[in-house]
Amino acid sequence: MGQLLTRQPRKLARKSAVVAATMIAAVLCAALTGACRRAANGPASAGTVARGGELVASVHTDPRSFNRLVTRDSTSDLVATLIHARLVHLNRVTQDVEPWLAESWTRADNGLSYTLKLRPNVTFSDGHAFTSDDVLFSFDAVYDEKVGSALADSLQIGGKKLQVVAPDPLTVVVTFPEAFAPGVRIFHDLPILPRHKLGAALKDGALAQAWGLGTPVGQLVGLGPFLVTEYVPGQRVVFGRNPRYWRKDATGAALPYLDRITVEIIPDQDVELLRLDAGQLDMTATEMRPEDYAPLKRAADAGRLKILDLGVGFDADSLWFNLKPGGLGPTDARAAWLQHDGLRRAIALAVDRELFANTVFLGAGVPIYGPVTPANKKWYATDLPRTPHDPARARAELASIGLADRNGDGRLQDANNRPARFALITQKGNTTLERGAAVIRDELKKIGLIVDVVELEGNAAFQRFLSGNYDAVYLRVTTTDADPALNHDFWLSSGTAHAWNLEQKTPATGWERRIDEVMRRQMASFDDGERKRLFDEVQKIFAEHLPMIHFVAPRIYVAVSTRVTNLTPTAFSRPQLLWTPDTIAVVQ
DSSP states (O other): OOEEEOOOOOOOOHHHHHHHHHHHHHHHHHHTTTTEEEOOSSOOOTTOOOOOOEEEEEESSOOSOSOGGGOOBHHHHHHHHHHOOOSEEEOTTTOOEEESSEEEEEEOTTSSEEEEEEOTTOBOTTSOBOOHHHHHHHHHHHHOTTTTOTTTGGGEETTEEOEEEEEETTEEEEEOSSOOTTGGGGGGGOOOOOHHHHHHHHHTTOGGGTTOTTSOGGGOOOSSSEEEEEEETTTEEEEEEOTTOOOBOTTSOBSOSOSEEEEEEOOOHHHHHHHHHTTSOSBOSSOOOGGGHHHHHHHHHTTSEEEEEEEEOSOOEEEEEOOSTTTTOTTOTTHHHHTOHHHHHHHHHHSOHHHHHHHHSTTOEEEOSSSSOTTOTTTOOTTOOOOOOOHHHHHHHHHHTTOBOSSSSSOOBOTTSOBOEEEEEEETTOHHHHHHHHHHHHHHHTTTOEEEEEEEOHHHHHHHHHHTOOSEEEEEEEOSOSSGGGGHHHHSTTOTTOTTSOSOSSOSSHHHHHHHHHHHHHHHOOOHHHHHHHHHHHHHHHHHHOSEEEOEEEEEEEEEETTEESOOOOSSSSSSSTTSTTTOEEOO
């Protein structure tokens, strides 16, 4: 789970929400045979694709850095997707691993060592030859403690680093410290960086500060299909075609097809909608909001847009509390109940998931009870307990942890008559997050809890979470791979994406220790059936203690200009369309 995706809440009455849900469901179903269609399974056949032209997309926040090693926000990850390449490529549609900079590999008989053969005659965007030295450098950089890379733990197994050696310029041998079932799949999260540009910074202990947003764009070098040619903070990032990119299409023609991609930074989703409707954007980096369907359907009927139904999403918005021991401050007496399992169980019971789906997603969503959604067919646990909507049980849970209506005003207090109140941080400008936070606030008010929703700009919300200065957060943690072993930075207590209590030296709770133990067995087993059984157990432990609370997984609909062709859409993760940038094309 690599990335975190971070306006006033638009409160909808229950009756109007249900009516809206019914209307949108009817429109969506009718549209499946018209302007809205199921996504194609793959790009157009070679030889039919137009070359050249510009595509204009949008994101909601600036990148936090051009250095992907030190940040995990979604815009920085999109930049890395456009300008860098990996050893292997995860096909988000098939979930298969494909050769990329490594054109082939073999596994040793002991299952611990992999020999990768690198593609010959590959060069960086500045013309410097790519060799195994750059692979060694990238691993050294991600593991360097002074860098403090956000990717480091996702490239470790059992807390131990991979051992990487290079017998020759086109061969890399990677030895795992212990058995790891996904094998080379682990490499798809690591961008291969240029030693000749960043080696000195690593040696001087300054790599964490390298390639910040103030870096002249001409200094940014990569192996990806595009180059950064312009960055205007708060406005746009412009990418030009990398003339030295190494990939070819089936006819042998050089990729990418596009000459330029402009990524506009548009925090306000209403403005984003207007620009997409007016033809000033070709696509967005995120799915459509439910309320945008009607205006975009008119644009689709007019032939300006296509609306694609991608099915239920792999990721859902999440509510979590600061569970770090002492994280609320050494004198905050609320910790006794704010960090208690009983509070989270009460919230799961108090929030009406049907109301949530109808109000937040206008009916286009399915109730869920954990971080894995039904979209992840291979790993989803079908027998998790379904938490009912039961406010009476929720009040009983709160009473069991010492919260009661001691003043007779419907609001709960602790034993010392202090109010049961907390602040919930979410992202300003993201209307589904805003509405979700508002529903949570209103549902919890009914059982006596007072929630103060705090809306912050995306990067500010993200930074507040990282600082540990928060009560609760309502954002989205996205999966980087459908295979749970590749999301061990989320599941393991020591992980940098273990959102409720990051990077624990030792597990803070017995149940987290149990998840650590079961996940390590799951990661090491080469028996798919055993891996599924073990991960089902992990999901059940998670559901019992609810360190994060999930309510609804949305259906994913995306809108794209009819001038854009050769798409490979997927509901797997954002961006749903721009994850294959080298093969996307536009009609001139």
